[in-house]
Amino acid sequence: MKLKPLLLASLLLSPLANAEHLMLHNPYARATPPNVATSAVFVEIMNHGEKDRAIVSASTPAAGKVELHDVVHEGEVMKMRQIDQIKIPAQSHTSLKPGSLHIMLFDLTKPLVEGESIEVNITFANGESQQFEAPIKKVMSGMKHHH
Numbered sequence: 001m002k003l004k005p006l007l008l009a010s011l012l013l014s015p016l017a018n019a020e021h022l023m024l025h026n027p028y029a030r031a032t033p034p035n036v037a038t039s040a041v042f043v044e045i046m047n048h049g050e051k052d053r054a055i056v057s058a059s060t061p062a063a064g065k066v067e068l069h070d071v072v073h074e075g076e077v078m079k080m081r082q083i084d085q086i087k088i089p090a091q092s093h094t095s096l097k098p099g100s101l102h103i104m105l106f107d108l109t110k111p112l113v114e115g116e117s118i119e120v121n122i123t124f125a126n127g128e129s130q131q132f133e134a135p136i137k138k139v140m141s142g143m144k145h146h147h
């Protein structure tokens, strides 16, 4: 095993440096029409660390229930399904985006209005958590929401 400068730096600075290996880019939440109580949060996560990471849960004050979802194709139909974790491999990135991985929000406390934002907290398999603000944006619905 080669000792890379990055790894040495992380050993010296740990554990505080661990969280900084994950960078969140372009988070946003899907704006909802009135009477729709579900939405989704999308974000791109870059893992600059040497270890694989995984999101195991998420929460937000804006929703009563939050699940991690993927989208699978069953014939012509795209269906969402709950998954246990969203992996972010070491030295790689994972994109949560419409029609793919997303953080699913159920039982919204109020409609998500474009221009506002919500606080989202994600927890990783190693017990760390990270909070971020997701601006609410209108997102073209590329799929039907089947549950």
Ligand SMILES: [Cu+2]
Binding pocket: 040, 069, 080, 081, 102, 104
């Ligand atoms: Cu979903």
